[in-house]
Amino acid sequence: MYSVLIFLGEKDSLTVLHSLLKKEKIRCLFAVSEKDVIHMIQNERINLFVFDPSSSELWLKICKKVKTLSDIPILMVTESTDKESILNGLYAGADDFIAAPIDEDIFLAKIKANLRREGTVSVNEIHFNGLVLNKTRYETAYENTSLSLTQKEFSLLDCFLSNKNQVLTREQLIMQIWGYKYTDTRTVDSHIRNLRGKLRTVKFPIDDHLRTSWGYGYIWMTEGRKEKSTYHKSD
Structure with a gap:
């Protein structure tokens, strides 16, 4: 099911838009602040x-932030239909x-058209805070800086980004990346260590997101939280 995030100043329109999207089986989320937009x-x-x-x-502020977090399309609602305002947007x-x-x-037609375009990209690309796979x-690449990863490193990063906020055991990673049971778990740790190092070289805050869950495996946290928890940063 597709999900659309809406941030509108005109509150009366929200109920109508929600009803329209619900009929099309499109999930509708509403943000009430800039902070809500980023969090969602x-x-x-x-x-x-x-x-x-x-x-x-x-x-300008929200557009710039959204585009660093994701490559999702943005549909602008504007009362100004003059050429300059539209071009600026x-x-x-x-x-x-x-x-x-x-x-x-027109709203429904534009929603569907943009979702079709987004669907063709999202199948083949993963975006996270400026990181693109x-x-x-x-x-x-991270913020347009290319990153050279081995096949295993690429597959590990793909696995983490596809399973955000979920603990993945070393055994699960072995089965998914290597495809067989009998691989030393230290091999996984070695590849992850190399992956961390490469992401650090392009200034991606890998240690804020990829944590070691001691006794279990690894977890990719969507929010780079600094507080102490059962998840720890690891070399």
């Missing part, structure tokens, strides 16, 4: 962001726009 994109599977900018400064990061007041038929070309 980091912790939910979002396929499209619909945003009504209350000011150009807020629009598109240059700021929007992928499409719709004029307010929202026409329901292209599973078609086996390429990895």
Whole structure:
């Protein structure tokens, strides 16, 4: 099921939009603040962001942040239909726009079109806080800096990003990456150590996200929390 995140200043429109999307079996999430937007994109599977900018400064700020976290399309809702306003929004990061007041038929058509485009990308790419894994070309980059990973390192990173906030045991990683049982668990630790090192070289905060769960395995945390817990950073 597709999920759409909506952040609109016009509260009266929310109930109508929710009803429209529900009929199309599209999950609808609402944000009430910039903080909500960031939290949901980091912790939910979002396929499209619909945003009504209350000011150009807020629009630029949120667009920039969303694009560093994910490559999901952004649909801008705007009351200004003059050429300059639309171009400014598109240059700021929007992928499409719709004029307010929202026409329901046009809104649904644009939602579906953007979800179709997003679907073709999301199958082959994983995005996380500026980190991009292209599973078609086996390429990895962080904030446009390419990263050279071995096949096993790439597969480990893919596995972690596909199972965020879940503890993965060394045995599970062996079966998924190596495909057989009898591999020394120290082999897993060695490859993960190398993966950490390479991600550090491009300044990705790997130690804030990939934690060792002592006695179990590893977990990829979506939020880079610093407080003490049962999960620890490891070399």
